[in-house]
Amino acid sequence: MPTVKVEMFSGRTPQQKRDLVRLVTDAVAESLSVDPAGVRVQIVETERHHSAVGGVLRSDAAGEAVPFGTP
Amino acid sequence: MPTVKVEMFSGRTPQQKRDLVRLVTDAVAESLSVDPAGVRVQIVETERHHSAVGGVLRSDAAGEAVPFGTP
Amino acid sequence: MPTVKVEMFSGRTPQQKRDLVRLVTDAVAESLSVDPAGVRVQIVETERHHSAVGGVLRSDAAGEAVPFGTP
Amino acid sequence: MPTVKVEMFSGRTPQQKRDLVRLVTDAVAESLSVDPAGVRVQIVETERHHSAVGGVLRSDAAGEAVPFGTP
Amino acid sequence: MPTVKVEMFSGRTPQQKRDLVRLVTDAVAESLSVDPAGVRVQIVETERHHSAVGGVLRSDAAGEAVPFGTP
Amino acid sequence: MPTVKVEMFSGRTPQQKRDLVRLVTDAVAESLSVDPAGVRVQIVETERHHSAVGGVLRSDAAGEAVPFGTP
Numbered sequence: 310m311p312t313v314k315v316e317m318f319s320g321r322t323p324q325q326k327r328d329l330v331r332l333v334t335d336a337v338a339e340s341l342s343v344d345p346a347g348v349r350v351q352i353v354e355t356e357r358h359h360s361a362v363g364g365v366l367r368s369d370a371a372g373e374a375v376p377f378g379t380p
Numbered sequence: 381m382p383t384v385k386v387e388m389f390s391g392r393t394p395q396q397k398r399d400l401v402r403l404v405t406d407a408v409a410e411s412l413s414v415d416p417a418g419v420r421v422q423i424v425e426t427e428r429h430h431s432a433v434g435g436v437l438r439s440d441a442a443g444e445a446v447p448f449g450t451p
Numbered sequence: 452m453p454t455v456k457v458e459m460f461s462g463r464t465p466q467q468k469r470d471l472v473r474l475v476t477d478a479v480a481e482s483l484s485v486d487p488a489g490v491r492v493q494i495v496e497t498e499r500h501h502s503a504v505g506g507v508l509r510s511d512a513a514g515e516a517v518p519f520g521t522p
Numbered sequence: 523m524p525t526v527k528v529e530m531f532s533g534r535t536p537q538q539k540r541d542l543v544r545l546v547t548d549a550v551a552e553s554l555s556v557d558p559a560g561v562r563v564q565i566v567e568t569e570r571h572h573s574a575v576g577g578v579l580r581s582d583a584a585g586e587a588v589p590f591g592t593p
Numbered sequence: 594m595p596t597v598k599v600e601m602f603s604g605r606t607p608q609q610k611r612d613l614v615r616l617v618t619d620a621v622a623e624s625l626s627v628d629p630a631g632v633r634v635q636i637v638e639t640e641r642h643h644s645a646v647g648g649v650l651r652s653d654a655a656g657e658a659v660p661f662g663t664p
Numbered sequence: 665m666p667t668v669k670v671e672m673f674s675g676r677t678p679q680q681k682r683d684l685v686r687l688v689t690d691a692v693a694e695s696l697s698v699d700p701a702g703v704r705v706q707i708v709e710t711e712r713h714h715s716a717v718g719g720v721l722r723s724d725a726a727g728e729a730v731p732f733g734t735p
Binding site: 330 | 437447
Binding site for chain 2: 529568571572573574575576577578579582588589
């Protein structure tokens with residue numbers, strides 16, 4: 310049953326994503342003593358122009374343009 | 381109030397999506413005895429290269445390439 | 452893969468919950484032509500004193516007391 | 523800690539998104555007496571052809587075409 | 594449509610929750626130029642012993658006991 | 665930024681929860697080459713009588729009673 314959702318900024322490589330789901334699955338299986346085959350991991354990518362801390366878009370804080378109309 | 385979120389792989393047809401929201405709404409309304417007009421359904425599409433079971437990306441398990449940099 | 456999350460107010464009977472997950476699973480399987488065995492449904496209960504429309508807690512709109520300190 | 527997720531239809535301007543995260547952060551900080559620097563806001567955009575009320579896709583209700591195969 | 598989910602630690606008073614949903618609704622309505630009546634806010638309470646930063650439970654970081662078996 | 669949400673059945677010990685957040689944080693930091701201090705983990709507990717596979721509540725599949733009215 311354990312289902313893991315990882316929210317992160319887009320731009321990672323396929324290999325980073327492979328390593329992420331493998332290592333997170335191992336971490337959950339080890340700590341909870343469950344079968345890795347029952348662990349699900351979902352990657353949810355987000356953008357800096359949709360994420361804010363302290364009321365400021367991260368894209369603004371990083372001096373990046375905020376694309377208009379793109380997801 | 382009932383709000384339903386359906387997470388599924390992308391690629392379904394518009395008609396499948398129409399049938400999905402209609403049938404799910406009917407199922408919720410019937411089982412909970414609520415007015416269908418108060419039932420909300422949200423479709424959230426995901427990709428096989430962002431979903432893993434047992435530590436392996438589903439795209440890898442299916443022998444699909446993992447696109448780099450695309451959402 | 453389809454995973455369904457149903458957010459609803461607490462207070463339903465066990466039988467309503469059984470009917471809900473069965474009928475929703477059938478609705479998803481039929482509309483998307485997938486095996487019911489691969490459909491997961493998660494019930495997430497919430498309270499009226501944690502839910503608002505138009506800036507007003509639903510418990511207030513219904514004249515209910517808002518419990519303090521209880522989940 | 524307060525983390526706020528705002529689900530809304532796509533199509534807003536960058537300036538609307540800036541105003542949204544700023545004003546929501548202020549609202550949370552004021553009502554909960556917390557430091558705005560600790561408030562996180564996440565914008566999650568969705569599409570009318572993935573959202574339904576009363577069993578009908580909002581795009582259908584608005585007479586819009588339902589794109590096939592696009593996110 | 595805008596639906597706002599506010600994740601926060603439990604323990605706030607009913608009045609803080611009332612102020613929160615009212616001020617957040619106003620912030621969304623003003624920034625997105627939408628009718629407040631169409632804005633939904635959902636409060637999701639969590640506990641320090643279920644929340645971690647840097648690999649450490651917040652309850653541990655605050656020297657609080659971690660209750661066993663309670664939600 | 666990476667925020668991890670782990671959905672799991674209730675009943676784990678405080679030590680299992682400590683190990684879980686520590687090991688998951690390490691896994692994310694290692695695979696994505698990010699500072700562990702910036703990784704957040706949220707545990708979300710659920711119950712077998714609110715979770716279904718193949719249209720059957722897990723509590724029913726396990727022969728457990730479905731509590732009425734309790735969260």
